[in-house]
Amino acid sequence: MTKKTHRRWPRVVGWTAGVLSAMAIGGTVWWQSQLNAIRHLTVRQTDIATVFIPGYNSNSWTFSPMIQRFDRYGIATDAMTINVSANGHLAITRRAALNQRNPLINIIFADARNPEKQTTQLHRIMTKLYTDYGVHQINLVGHSMGGFLATRYITQPPTAQQPAVVRFVNIASGGARADSDLADFPKNIAVLAIGGNIWGTRSDWQVPLASVQHFAKTIPQAKLITITGSPLTAYHSALHQNPQVDRDIAQFLFH
Structure with missing residues (x-):
């Protein structure tokens, strides 16, 4: 040198x-x-639990940060995490009561690439929440494939021992493979659809905005919110890390 x-x-x-x-x-x-x-967001506190369903190839970081933000600012309560092993074993960590202060339940699938298996596991989770924890009503928040799983649960009427859905937030998802899958979507469930639009490309660079718009159009009672911005705020996986999306979800679920 x-x-x-x-x-x-x-x-x-x-x-x-x-x-x-x-x-x-x-x-x-x-x-x-x-x-x-x-x-400084102020919302109504209820006893209806909100269940978060992540998407394809997801992990604990899909919804954990959003849930922690809700808890930190007094919007809702980080109440329970359900880790689902590949063979369906449920490891449940409960941190707070499920009957007050907008309780939040985070589901984490070990095998997050198998929607058929996850559908079965989700129904088992719902039965357990009903029978073991007294959760009779829920809101659902699904991201990407999680929106498909939530829609499947909603359109397949729950058994007598599964929670009924009150509100559904569908993030970055078309919600179903075909319109026929939405034919039995109950009209009494309030729905919010959120899509990303990066720099006017009409896409979150994973899911076309048109797919989310079509879902919202197919469900008569659905409300659509489009997040327009850079990849930092409107990218597919950035949508569930965006505090502006947090606000829209909180105002919809806890108004």
């Missing part, structure tokens, strides 16, 4: 560190500004 190169190296390191530091500060400021959407 020449003396000239040796002298230049500390400058490069210092410049890089400065840029990274500025980016980190800028990102923190931007995120804090995003949180203003829910930081």
